[in-house]
Amino acid sequence: QVQLVESGGGLVQAGGSLRLSCVASGRTFSSYTMGWFRQAPGKEREFVTSISWSGVTTRYADSVKGRFTVSRDNTKNTVYLQMNILKPEDTAVYYCAAGSLIGRIQERDYNYWGQGTQVTVSS
Numbered sequence: 001q002v003q004l005v006e007s008g009g010g011l012v013q014a015g016g017s018l019r020l021s022c023v024a025s026g027r028t029f030s031s032y033t034m035g036w037f038r039q040a041p042g043k044e045r046e047f048v049t050s051i052s053w054s055g056v057t058t059r060y061a062d063s064v065k066g067r068f069t070v071s072r073d074n075t076k077n078t079v080y081l082q083m084n085i086l087k088p089e090d091t092a093v094y095y096c097a098a099g100s101l102i103g104r105i106q107e108r109d110y111n112y113w114g115q116g117t118q119v120t121v122s123s
Contacts, residue, residue, distance in 0.1 A: 009117030
């Protein structure tokens with residue numbers, strides 16, 4: 001069982017930056033692929049990025065490539081999402097998730113989910 005708690009969301013102007021954190025409970029954090037998803041109002045939840053258990057393999061949605069960076073610190077049971085050059089269309093609730101498979105972008109491939117943190121980007 002893994003419990004995930006996100007933090008770091010907030011209100012930022014377009015062009016600004018935020019760093020989200022997701023802290024996991026449980027001793028097996030380092031064995032999980034971690035993903036970030038987001039859900040904008042009125043839209044389905046979508047994949048943002050993922051990082052393998054080792055941190056070597058990452059994957060990004062085209063919409064965030066070059067602006068967002070995912071990283072993890074297994075000694076702290078934490079995964080991070082650095083978001084730069086934020087745009088109003090990045091406004092969403094951001095969720096972290098844990099799964100067993102590397103590089104997956106479907107929600108069904110992730111077994112554990114956090115409660116989400118709101119990111120709002122003003123124009």
